[in-house]
Amino acid sequence: MFDLVTQGFKDATLKLKGQARLTDENISPALDAIKRSLLDADVDLKVTKQFLENIRQKALDEVVTLKAKSGLKVSAGDHFTKTCHDELVEFLGGNQTEIIKNTKGPTVILLVGLQGAGKTTHAAKLAKLLAERHKMRPLLVAADVYRPAARDQLKILGDKINVPVFTLDTNDAVEIAQKGIEFARSEWLDLVIIDTAGRLAIDNNLMTELESVRSAVQPQNILLVIDSMIGQDAVRTASAFDMRLNLTGVILTKLDGDTRGGAALSVKKVTGKSILFAGTGESLDKLEEFRPEGMAGRILGMGDVVGLMDDFTKAIDMDHAEKSANRMMEGHFDFNDFLEMIGTIGKMGPIKDVLAKTPLASQISENDMNKVNDKDISRKGSIVQSMTKKERENPDLLLIQKSQSARSRMARIAKGSAHSEKEVKDLVEQFMQMRQMMQMMSGLGLGGGMMSKIPGLSQLNQMAKMAKVAKMMGGGGGMPGMPGGMGALGNMFGGGSMPAMPGGMGGGGAMSAADLAELNRMKKRKKEEKLKKQKKR
CATH class of the missing domain: 1.10.260.30 (Signal recognition particle, SRP54 subunit, M-domain)
Known part of the structure; x- marks a missing residue:
């Protein structure tokens, strides 16, 4: 999905090929190449300008050593690439973060987002990932009381991953969420993931209901499930949800799609909320913990061996x-x-x-x-x-x-x-x-x-x-x-x-x-x- 951005960084590196040191003159064409790729990828203009200015300052302030202590020769372009990598890591969220765990009962995750973003599917994906990686015992709570067959869909997904699903024959989402947590306590389950209703657009009724659920269950985590294919609208959506609910993180879906990547590159800087998980495919095992360093390496064409090994351990004994x-x-x-x-x-x-x-x-x-x-x-x-x-x-x-x-x-x-x-x-x-x-x-x-x-x-x-x-x-x-x-x-x-x-x-x-x-x-x-x-x- 980051093809446009990756090509921009490749073009920038080529412009610095053969340069002995970084100057304002030779770095400008390289930054212009990156700027074009970021804007084409639908990254926010203000975010793009700040990102490029940070790279310019750090690259020019750095003393370029042409020969490392190990004897390996490096170039000005190598230093530029390292500067871009460090800034990208920060740009994407800095240090890797995890969900907030509750020490006095079940950890509660409230999933919110617009209709069609993939909340129900990613509720099951998240339950599967946390059960396998963190040895947690999850419960899925079907609190989407408006979308036809939403509860049935979650039950089917729960059966596929062998995770219990809780719901009630009522249209009161608050009651379903509260009773779901009580059920988890009674069954000694330590993780509750609540799937909530969405709308085609943000409206006051949606936000009011979500605020009521949040007040009733006091979740440790409020994660926004957002479709990366909607570009900068994804960032605006994240900002609106954060203003009313105070999000703790983001799940970005469809990173495997033919998207321009602007949402992933902008959401942290615009909202201040980290991307915690990324959906990379349709099957229930295609959810991964978002690693800023790994993603930065992939964008720069440096690879992500840790991520590769993660994929491999899922695929084989x-x-x-x-x-x-x-x-x-x-x-x-x-x-x-x-x-x-x-x-x-x-x-x-x-x-x-x-x-x-x-x-x-x-x-x-x-x-x-x-x-x-x-x-x-x-x-x-x-x-x-x-x-x-x-x-x-x-x-x-x-x-x-x-x-x-x-x-x-x-x-x-x-x-x-x-x-x-x-x-x-x-x-x-x-x-x-x-x-x-x-x-x-x-x-x-x-x-x-x-x-x-x-x-x-x-x-x-x-x-x-x-x-x-x-x-x-x-x-x-x-x-x-x-x-x-x-x-x-x-x-x-x-x-x-x-x-x-x-x-x-x-x-x-x-x-x-x-x-x-x-x-x-x-x-x-x-x-x-x-x-x-x-x-x-």
Whole structure:
């Protein structure tokens, strides 16, 4: 949803490329690029001006050091990016905040908002998230007494997530809310989420009823559920609700939609209320705790590894994932692992969102990102599922090396999966490239860390290290046998080749025995040099 804003920051960074230090002259074009993107994204004008002025002052006041203590060279553009990141974090809410918990009884959350914002659905999403993450025991209270079938909808959602739903056969929302809290106490439940009525627009009757509910139940949290797709109207709505109810936070919905992002970027600064949760999809598990730092990283194209791991832990059993990752990093990678990998990524959400959270995000152009196709996941899966058990476990059976057997196997797989033989051949080639990448990382000892636990994504966290190896092998010449950047992964989802990685990691084709031997010699030489240095000390 932040494509416009992200592109603005990319353009700003390009304008500072090659600059040794930041000056008022060279920073102005960069800020202009950001300004255009923020206004196009429907960010409030006053907020935009203040944001840019803060960046200007902090960037110009900062002393630019071209070489860090670690020896790593940095640029004026790097300092500018860091300044933008810090300001964005503050812009989006600063330190991460949580719901206010009641120490003397059930924690009460009152959900308010306009009709159609998604209050009922997000009441269930919030109950599921807090039950799973914070081990709370929730009760849903259906206090929307006006919308037809609102109570039935909440009961259905409650059944899906195995959370009790309380309501009464009355149109008195205050009574329903009060009796709901009494029921929670009697059942030793420690969380009450009250779904209230909405209107198509803010009116006095709506606010009066909500004020009556608030006075009767004294909730610790009053959260406004607001649709991010309505732009600056979302901010005005938040201000109106806050004036009458004194909100404690915001739940922003439809962050996965094709929105311009202005509401998310403005709501904190305009209302002073933090975004606590963000809806990222239609299913009941698509709600996440809003992390300003993670969102700032995504906007700047720096990724959000914490958020990525959060998505991953929802999608798969961690013990199983660790065993799978260990197998892969030991060089064992077959079509069964490949099928598991694309299945896991599919569960983590739209592939564009997954890639946006990786450290490679800034290197993927908007054009390449738009080519990424989620439907390709199921297509690739159907091809693998048409293979025999023997073929999945031994992918080399499908290598065409003047082998009539391999050709007949591919023809059979193509027919069984309703794909062309070329599509099957392309998939096998992509798989072989990925297997070589896995073996390369295994040989270089690049496993480990959080990212290594994600089947098929462990290589993303190690690209920087691999770039160093590429430089040792001659810099711009490219790493022999490696797909162009993330070509294999990009092609797998229909996006074409991803951009080349730092250090000239271009190239293509199968890695020859000579290339592997040269790599082994290089590793041995580096090891010997390291031992010599240690002896001299």
